[in-house]
Amino acid sequence: MTGTNDKVRSLFLSALMVMSVVAMGTAFTAGAVADTSGNATVESLEVTQNRVLEADDSRSSDIQTQTVEFDAYLESGDTEEITIDTADAEDNGLTIDDVSVDGSTSSDVSVEDVDFDDDQITFDLSEDAGGSTVNDATVALNVDFDVSDGENANRLEHVVTATGDDGSTTLSPVTATYKIAGDYSKTVNGEDSVFAGETIRFTPGAENTQIEVYTTDDEGAPTNNRVANFNTAFDTAINFDTSNLDTGETYNVQISGSGVTDTDYDLAVNDLGLDAEARDTQISTEDRIVADITSNANLDDPWTATLLDSDGEAVEDDNGDAIERTGSFSGSGAATVRFTAPTDSDHYGTGNYSVEVTHDDTGITSETDSIEVSEAGDGDVSFAGDGVFTEEAGDVANVTVEMTNTDEATVTIGTEDQGYYIVYQVSDESGDGQVSLEFNSYTAGRTSQDNVVSVANSDDEIEFLTQGGDFTNTSEAVGSDTLDPTEYEMNASVGHVDMGTDDYTDSDALGSLSLQPRSTDGMQSWVTPKGTDISDLSDDVGNIYDEIGSSITESGEVAYDDGDADGDTVILQLEAGGIEGAIDHANGLKTLIDNNQDNDDDEAIDLTIEQTNEDANRNAKTLDFVNDDAISVIEDPENNSYFIAVELSKVDQPTRDLAEGDNFEATFTIEDDNVLNTIDDNEEVTSDFTLVEPNTELVTNSDDLILIESASGQTISGSTNYAPGTDLNVRVKSSDTASPFQTRPEATVQTDGTFTTEGADFSEVSPGTNLTLQTRRGGSAVGDEYDGRIGEVPTASVSISNQTTDGSTVTVDSVTTENGGFVAIHLNNASGEVIGNSEYLDSGTQQDVEISLDSALDENATVVAMPHQDTNDNEEYDFGDGDGADGPYTENGSAVTDSASITIQTTEDTPTPTDTPEDTPTDTATPDEGEDMTDTPTDDGGDETTTGDGAGFGAVVALVGLLAAALLATRRNN
Template structure:
């Protein structure tokens, strides 16, 4: 065959390849540029020249119909800018229909900004120069739950900038009738349309800017569904997903449910695929006790863990909610719908210690305080343990400035002590007091609300007496219990130890430098004390002292160092604040506030390094809460100097694989403390960096291992403040074996024939196995070449 035939065949193959590539490219372009549009669309709003001002905004994507143009008008232009400008860019232009005097403006290509109208041919048109704004409509749509049980329902919320609009809804796997069932027939929206020419679309009509209604999935198959929502006249669109699950609704107990007699006992359940749950405790026939609660969970997912509480103290068995409540952490989401009790202990008795059967479920017969057989989903035990023995009563003190109620109580500094400086807080901690349920009745969950008379009444109700007596001769012995207040935050943090504060300040019944006897009695009127022989009586005492504060004699000579210490002692409560000041007339005046330590000492640190020895000054210290103060004369003396030294130990040479380490010791051999920055490097890499305060005579030591896996020199260095040390460890190869060393074959190792020149690497190091730069164009040329070769071989 002639060469022309090859040329013609080659040309044919080339053109065919170009066509294939073009088709692929066009397909990709069409696929990427396609815009989905579902269901009917609205023409958009119309505005008349007689009411131009009503056209203020256009939602981008709308078709705007402008009417009322005169016969002189030829065209209408939309120009950029919120001010009339004859030179402004024209972004949209439409001819005016002379028969109707109207024009339709497309806003798809407009941006979110101001525009003005220019009427061509009629400068007197009401539309000429009118300004409007292009606005992007926000649309936010979400289901309240990410999943919903099959045949169940959940709410859907729609938020928009517009007060009235229509939304087309589609979802893969659902047709228009399914959608109508979900949102309209079984759901909560009444105004909608379906269309014969598009069976997969539902239009929700007249949706406002803030709507919420139910979506019901009765008879909808279990699956993941993504719903697409599009406004019928603008570019706004949104999607929302929900998973329809065919699992059964389930309410199950989580963890152990136990507590002592008289406590609030937590009942924690998980709720899967249901918003409503029921819990029953006890059996009337077996336990002479039975109660039930029905509750709803309003949180926004289908898998919730919530906690209820049951009050085992008697006062609430027949009161509001029959002893049931929602745990504080869940009060915002969980609501108790209904409760009942069919049998309960007699008034004055707590729920007895016993393991009561619990039943959880989804349906309840509240008249009988029971979960129905069909609604039962789980069982467990509600375990009430005997009240633990009453504990001791200890006295504690706290700084006068500390708050002892509310959330601030957790930050208060409490210290065990039987002596309080007049002005500080005095507290009594009653160990293992319990009675959590009774406290809940009196304080409504807020412990700090039990003060004065309410606390006195509470103690009387639970059979507790607390008396304070002045043991001195002829004293009016018994003091008023109304001087107590409960300290603490809430019952959520209550651990059974009741803390009460004695408000003795300003009370004429209490004197300073006086001891008082405290008697705490749990009488037989208490539900946990069966008779007089089991009554609990605990005696204690405390002393109220005048506030005291004194500076130490050691302050008479103070070193002129940068961290000179002024020290003292006080009987103010640890954590209290002491105000200190130093003053040398004409030289310095400084002050520092410090806290009292747990041992009653306080230390203030001053920088006197700028001042000469021999400078005389005055030290003052004061705690105004306990009226403690002291003053002292002092003089600056020569400060000792720190002396920082480094001691290192490291081998000079080792063999590959041997153990080797760098031992470092930094010492202060001087007469003053120093904060030292210590750094250690090995092989030019930092292995330690820290700041250490070394008192006179102190040492800091550490050891670091060398890496000896390879031969070579390993440098090391240590710095400590201005001091440094360095060295080098040599890691040597093992001594070679002399036998046969000359015949080791090193010259015949084949290194010259290793194939390095034929390895296929190109000049820039790229391996011939890779194909850098081998893209679509090169691939196409290769295909053409192969085709030409095939043709040539065929001929």
């Protein structure tokens, strides 16, 4: 425990420490240190030479000297041990090279046993004359600092203490302050923003200028919370490390002092977010060291990455230079740094390393975790999977080579005996242990090898050696002939080796590329709503498959309004294999079709979209697949699919406008003499679609009215031929001028073409108000206008009691409905599953309504009875939220319900009675009138039997309970 004396002592020490803080002046005079006799040992500590240690590139020498002077006070024969703590200097990269005595103004004072390391200097201060006292003798020491590795700092603080002969240490250390000039990232003279951690420079322009930094409040005004306070001291400028400032905050900087105009301004602190992460933390000497860098840096900001050893020192190459990489950040602030595989040399081999990345503009750094490099085993290469890759002839085959303990391999496809081969060297620059090659079987042998194979990962590298064989003839045009469907041998060897060497012929891995005959398989039509983001589908073809069945549905009818030239989007899905290589070489299907339209008619590849029901004496309307930007292609060659999106709302042709009723046929053709054709006739697939008038129908009652209750949560249902996923709204407005009202609840078309609006609030609309309802898409009306009316909320009540059943039925005691309807039974609660419903019930009150359940209950349960209206007047219960659903009766916006517990009855075995022996008397004596049976003793005076619920049993239980409570209370007290 801390006693009063200790508290007083703590306060006293704190006070002494506070009293030791000295206002900085030109000489930086410090307070005195008292010796054990009560006399001052040293005082007036100051620097007389090189007050500013220059540690930046402007320094004249790596060794710079500070001369430290102080006044000595010693009694006769005293010896004091003096310590100057230079830990601040060490923390900022300075080392002490030497300490020497410059001299003393008194011959009676000597400095002996000078010793030093990087964080302190010690020496003995003695009075040598004997019998006399030394007062105010000036002693000077020269301290040589090596500043070659000096880092940024505002000032250095040297703490001086003196120790007497009795070993006690003085309580009041003396502090002297020095400044070191170092590198900084930017000069701040007014409102500005910085990255937390960068060192900035304030330049008030005068010595001894005070600079204070305060937090700000939500309004941007400075608070009383000062987070930094420093002084320019001997210079007119000073550096400031922002590491201790919080990111995302704005601070107020206040500058004052003699020779400057008092000023203040805001300083915003941002997060650079610099982070370096090693891609692998355990690698071999065959692997590259790869680190991924992320940051909030600006585009093209430069960075430097340094390879560090386990001691945090820069790794040097054989020339003694630090191993570094430089680069600049991308627009996202990202970058990747790679170092060559360790060579197991004297400088760079097995061991632990890290990568330190520096943002050059600010000096902010980030370091990866430790990367362990171990000796690599023998290198090995293999083809992924079972080594067999299958594609259709004419497609682009992906061949993946896997590497272990090496990042270089030589790969070949084909052989001279097969009439074609190609050889290339690959390098795993991405560091993922594999290189995926994309081999274009359409261009192979008809163009330079650079246009035959590429790498899937742009970080990897490939260098071609040769391609050859009887088939190879690069003077012939691409598409003049293609590789035959067959199985082509493949092999791979470790390292980059030359064609024909033993390493190549004696390969490390074998595989095969199986090219199958290609085919053109079919075409089908899909429809999707106007406004579907085609670019989003193009960026990730998987989005198409995700939307199929919801906003993309198979259909040959496409809603199109020729009045507004507006309609849905058609998506034609072409299914064809073996055309990927040709499309890839042409940079797209549109370009491939455009290029091939100039071929002879019997060699063309074409895709046309042409009207099939043209009017008499009129040419058929055609959609220009190649030149209309409203027609785009989304490629999925991996699944032999190419989606052609025709946005009808954007087409700018044909010369005659599209019209409702136009029927179009899309035809993809590969003519019989084209090199890709695999049959004796044209390869041709087609798909039709028809433009139909957009239409919607709303659900009405038998009187062709739409009745809406004067309540909240009201919905309107209908159907349409617009594409599923289309957004519609229904404009509902009163036709009575005395009760103006309008709302537009929204709806989305479902896959079956139905829609139901979101719940709308009609509770403020008076019953009897007449309405008109019109479905709209965007700003245009669709379909007919309907009449409607606001009606009173029909009433209903229901009652159901707890009951025991066999689980197949439940009985509702009573149900009353104003307009007739049904009673639905929900399991557990009102939103639970509907497990049964009644037949149609006339309006009025019905008693004891037995309802058969869809499946029998096999355990006890809670059920909820809920009356429903016959919304569509068909006397059939239609449950759900869609078109024609029978909604529940409501009261105050909530469904009318009652609940009950259902107990499932069980059948128990009845014991078989045993016969009474003939010799057992059956007559029981009848007591005389008035006889007190309670006093009748037992026959044998034996134990009395008491039933479990008798009075005797209750008393025993009570007594046991009281004893237990008493014991528990006693235990708690203990």
